[in-house]
Amino acid sequence: MIDTLTGLFNYWVAVILMMTGLYVVVAQNNLVKKLVGLGLFQASIFIFYISIGKVAGGAPPIIEPGVELYSNPLPHVLILTAIVVGVATTAVGLSLVVRISESYGSVEENDINQADRLAELETGDDQA
Amino acid sequence: MTWQQHLPALAIILPLLSAPLCMLIGLRRVAWLIGVATNLGGLLISVGLLQQVAGGNVISYELGGWAPPLGIELRVDLLNAFVLLIVSALAFWVFVYARRSVDAEIDSDKQTGFYAGLLLVYAGLAGITLTGDAFNAFVFLEISALSSYAVISMGRDRRALTAAFQYLVMGTIGATFILIGVGFLYMMTGTLNMVDLAQRLPAVSETSTVQAGFAFLSVGIALKLAMFPLHLWLPNAYAFAPSVVSVFLAATATKVAVYLLLRVIFSVFGVEFTFAQMHLEYLLLPLAIIAVISASLVAVFQTNLKRMLAYSSVAQIGYMLMGIGIASAMGVTATLLHLFNHALMKGALFMALGAVVLRVGSVQLHQLAGLGHFMPWTLGAFVVGALSLIGIPLTAGFVSKWYLVSAALDAGWWWLVVVIAIGSLLAVVYVWRVIEVVWFQPPNAALAGKTEAPWSLLLPTWGLALANIYFGVDTSLTTGTAEAAVGALFGVTP
Numbered sequence: 023m024i025d026t027l028t029g030l031f032n033y034w035v036a037v038i039l040m041m042t043g044l045y046v047v048v049a050q051n052n053l054v055k056k057l058v059g060l061g062l063f064q065a066s067i068f069i070f071y072i073s074i075g076k077v078a079g080g081a082p083p084i085i086e087p088g089v090e091l092y093s094n095p096l097p098h099v100l101i102l103t104a105i106v107v108g109v110a111t112t113a114v115g116l117s118l119v120v121r122i123s124e125s126y127g128s129v130e131e132n133d134i135n136q137a138d139r140l141a142e143l144e145t146g147d148d149q150a
Numbered sequence: 151m152t153w154q155q156h157l158p159a160l161a162i163i164l165p166l167l168s169a170p171l172c173m174l175i176g177l178r179r180v181a182w183l184i185g186v187a188t189n190l191g192g193l194l195i196s197v198g199l200l201q202q203v204a205g206g207n208v209i210s211y212e213l214g215g216w217a218p219p220l221g222i223e224l225r226v227d228l229l230n231a232f233v234l235l236i237v238s239a240l241a242f243w244v245f246v247y248a249r250r251s252v253d254a255e256i257d258s259d260k261q262t263g264f265y266a267g268l269l270l271v272y273a274g275l276a277g278i279t280l281t282g283d284a285f286n287a288f289v290f291l292e293i294s295a296l297s298s299y300a301v302i303s304m305g306r307d308r309r310a311l312t313a314a315f316q317y318l319v320m321g322t323i324g325a326t327f328i329l330i331g332v333g334f335l336y337m338m339t340g341t342l343n344m345v346d347l348a349q350r351l352p353a354v355s356e357t358s359t360v361q362a363g364f365a366f367l368s369v370g371i372a373l374k375l376a377m378f379p380l381h382l383w384l385p386n387a388y389a390f391a392p393s394v395v396s397v398f399l400a401a402t403a404t405k406v407a408v409y410l411l412l413r414v415i416f417s418v419f420g421v422e423f424t425f426a427q428m429h430l431e432y433l434l435l436p437l438a439i440i441a442v443i444s445a446s447l448v449a450v451f452q453t454n455l456k457r458m459l460a461y462s463s464v465a466q467i468g469y470m471l472m473g474i475g476i477a478s479a480m481g482v483t484a485t486l487l488h489l490f491n492h493a494l495m496k497g498a499l500f501m502a503l504g505a506v507v508l509r510v511g512s513v514q515l516h517q518l519a520g521l522g523h524f525m526p527w528t529l530g531a532f533v534v535g536a537l538s539l540i541g542i543p544l545t546a547g548f549v550s551k552w553y554l555v556s557a558a559l560d561a562g563w564w565w566l567v568v569v570i571a572i573g574s575l576l577a578v579v580y581v582w583r584v585i586e587v588v589w590f591q592p593p594n595a596a597l598a599g600k601t602e603a604p605w606s607l608l609l610p611t612w613g614l615a616l617a618n619i620y621f622g623v624d625t626s627l628t629t630g631t632a633e634a635a636v637g638a639l640f641g642v643t644p
Contacts, residue, residue: 047319060322067329074337097336100285104329107292111322114299118315125308134312 032073039066053122053129057115064108071097071104154198158211158224158280161195161234162290164188165273169266178261182249185265189242192276196238200231200631206638210282218282219343225282228635232486233409234279236493240401241272243497247610248394251504255306255392264304268398270297275406284332284418285342287410288325291374294406295321298399302391313386320383324373327366334363335418347418355423364428367414375407377471378441381464388460393504396456400463401497405489408470412482415474416639425477434475439569441468446576450583455506455513458580459499462539465573466492469554472566476557479636484553486632491538491546494621498535498614502528505603505611515584520593524600527608529588534615536581538622541574545622549629 039062046059075097083095119129126134168188172181202209203226211224226234245268256264274294281287299321303314336342338359339350354360369380376384384404388396415424424430445464452458466488473485503513505528510518522529538545551570558566602608621628 044323047323053315056319060319063323064326067326067333070330071333074333097333100342103285103289107289107296107325110296111292111318114296115315115318118299118303118311118318121303122308122311122315125311138309138312 032069036066036070051131053119057112061112068101068104071101157195157199158209158226161192161280162273162277164191165269169269172262172266176262178258181262181265185245185269188269189245192238193242196234199226200235203228203231219341219346222286223282223343224280226280228631228638230279232631232635234276236405236490237275237279237402240493240497243610243614244394244398247501247607250604250606251393251508254508256304260304264301267297267301275402278406278410282344283342284344288329288332291325295325298403301395302387305390305392307390310390313390317383317387320373324370327370331363331367331370334359344418348420351419364419371407371411375404375411376464376467378437378464378468384464385457385460389454389457393507397497397500397504400500401493404467405493408489431475431477434471438468438471438475441465442569442573446573450576450580453515455503455515455584463496473554473557476561478557478561479640480553480557480560483632483636484550484557486635487553487628488550490628491550494546494614494618495535495538498531498611498618501611501614502532502535505607508607509600509603515587517594518588519591521597522589523593524597525602528603531611531615533585534618538618540577540581544619546618548622549625
């Protein structure tokens with residue numbers, strides 16, 4: 023029991039963060055907060071990957087005389103790429119939010135949906 | 151090494167380099183020309199690759215000279231050469247078509263950025279198609295996805311912005327799921343190379359880690375390919391994007407995601423694990439059937455024609471998943487054929503609608519009454535595409551439906567044939583509704599004075615429409631390649 027809690031501590035944190043992030047994305051009405059949730063969701067995966075790289079008893083992956091066992095550096099490198107992707111996603115998302123705010127005058131999903139529905143009633147456009 | 155050996159890398163690098171080139175030069179006409187030239191190059195490369203692998207060879211290209219499994223490998227076999235041919239042919243054709251439509255729908259100072267974005271989408275799609283590395287596939291997936299959010303948001307309607315945002319949220323969740331899945335596999339095998347994964351996975355296939363990885367990968371890819379019920383991002387994204395983007399994404403983006411699913415199922419995990427152990431078909435088949443019926447039903451009630459075609463796309467993806475779900479060589483052949491044929495038919499249909507947008511400024515059905523009298527050629531092409539969508543004999547759509555029905559009958563599932571028939575009948579309903587309005591209703595007074603679309607739009611549209619007929623009659627290229635590719639898939643992983 024203790025082993026599952028402490029031995030897998032990193033993974034528990036990753037899962038909790040992941041679920042929190044996903045919940046924020048789904049439950050929040052504000053588009054900026056949704057992006058925050060998305061960022062949290064992605065960050066949890068970074069932690070997950072970095073945890074994979076740890077080899078029990080391994081030293082940091084810097085070559086030193088006398089060290090036999092190193093941790094695996096590859097997941098860290100992978101996650102550098104994923105962080106870049108995450109930054110790009112957030113940037114694109116935020117710039118979309120800026121433009122949404124300019125044309126709708128709001129970043130609340132309810133307001134935006136309502137504005138769309140009103141516009142569609144006037145023009146006769148459809149929206150499922 | 152001769153230059154022909156560098157073709158796999160060139161297929162990705164060419165668009166990846168020409169995108170910033172467009173931005174640096176900053177002239178919209180030059181950007182368009184660069185786009186056309188790049189995609190012509192891409193098309194020639196993909197034809198060259200298809201010839202190189204035609205005999206069943208597999209090209210393994212070591213990126214940067216680092217040997218796999220440690221280095222990143224581009225791996226070309228018949229399957230992805232075929233998919234790359236679809237993507238690059240459509241991308242080239244879309245760029246030929248793009249100039250007039252983009253002039254009408256995008257502000258002139260944003261056009262260079264728009265073309266650069268489209269080139270990046272293409273670069274990402276080519277990358278997903280060619281790579282033999284699981285993590286690399288995720289990176290290319292995000293390259294194409296991020297640039298497609300940007301180009302979708304450039305639609306004239308402000309709802310394009312919300313559609314792009316919705317797509318961004320769902321697309322990122324999907325891509326992150328794929329990342330988690332790849333992480334689980336890496337945890338158990340210590341490799342990211344797909345061939346290497348395939349060799350090491352059977353030993354650990356009983357562990358829950360690998361099974362969870364499989365689940366995350368399937369759900370993530372399913373989100374990307376808009377499998378019912380994860381398709382919610384698709385209708386608005388296609389409906390409100392600029393016409394050129396609708397053509398391009400509808401014809402290529404979901405196709406590449408379907409390819410990735412095929413690759414993961416057959417080349418990485420293997421038929422044995424996917425179907426005998428995890429029973430993915432129990433998930434795929436019911437969802438595919440619901441997609442075909444429900445998305446077709448929803449399409450019947452759409453009055454925005456681009457949304458109607460978008461829902462129809464969800465239904466067509468249902469057919470492709472059905473082919474995979476049947477889990478026989480014949481079924482997967484049907485899926486591959488439908489990848490090709492659906493790109494042709496949806497390309498032609500969306501191109502025709504793009505021409506309608508140019509002349510009328512709207513694709514609301516009630517405003518288009520009698521438009522056939524003013525734009526007979528455009529809507530003629532629409533009719534050809536529509537017939538192919540339904541699956542009338544002598545059109546491309548018939549060929550893939552025929553294979554799908556044969557595969558279902560081979561498996562002894564007559565009820566699946568009934569579903570396919572119902573789906574086709576629903577397609578008749580939603581397509582005929584349009585044909586009835588534009589051809590047989592008296593012209594709408596507001597349409598007076600509308601003229602036929604310009605040649606620069608008509609020629610590409612008719613090119614695709616005629617391709618629908620050509621590949622419905624002469625099926626040697628498509629069926630031959632698809633059958634050989636599927637043979638290799640089932641042969642490699644018995």
